[in-house]
């Protein structure tokens with residue numbers, strides 16, 4: 001099976017570049033085919049790249065605290081552009097100030113994100129969760145095709 005393709009980048013007007021490089025390195029080392037859009041990425045740029053490359057997931061970072069505003073409508077945008085089922089992940093310092101992470105997670109999941117990660121999440125764990133999710137999607141698609 002081919003390595004899974006994921007589109008990564010830092011959303012909105014956010015210019016924090018270091019975490020993005022760390023994620024690129026770790027994901028690449030774990031055999032993901034990483035399409036890295038860098039910083040200050042718009043929702044449409046992630047979606048364009050996902051469509052062009054047939055990516056299985058979009059992995060959004062937000063570091064400067066405005067993640068909620070930047071991510072509003074991302075799932076709906078994916079649906080409108082024909083990739084409504086794509087896996088959506090988000091992580092980083094998603095909001096300003098100190099909040100219970102479970103509140104943040106609930107908020108982003110309600111916005112259609114499949115998984116929401118705190119800034120200190122173990123990236124090895126993130127890689128294994130993403131692989132599991134992607135395998136599950138591929139298996140479900142294969143089963144659906146087999147039934148047709």
Ligand code: B12
Nearest residue numbers: 014015016017018019061064065091092093096097117119
């Ligand atoms: C360096 C820095 C800057 C530099 C950035 C230079 C550059 N081009 O990279 C400059 C000076 C430009 C800057 C500007 C600003 N910054 Co600044 N900055 C930092 C600082 C000191 C370090 C960031 C860093 O590189 N960390 C190291 C990397 C490795 O960590 P990381 O970025 O968090 O990424 C990791 C995790 O978050 C996680 N992760 C990230 N995304 C994802 C996604 C997924 C799916 C997963 C699983 C994990 C994950 O994994 C990454 C790798 O380990 C932090 C404070 C800090 N100690 O973190 C503040 C900080 C991020 N900045 C902050 C702020 C507020 C700003 C400004 C708004 C300040 C201002 N008023 O102008 C501006 C925003 C500018 C903009 N448009 O983006 C705040 C954010 C507050 C919040 N979110 O609640 C912080 C936390 C400082 C603070 N304590 O207040 N900043």
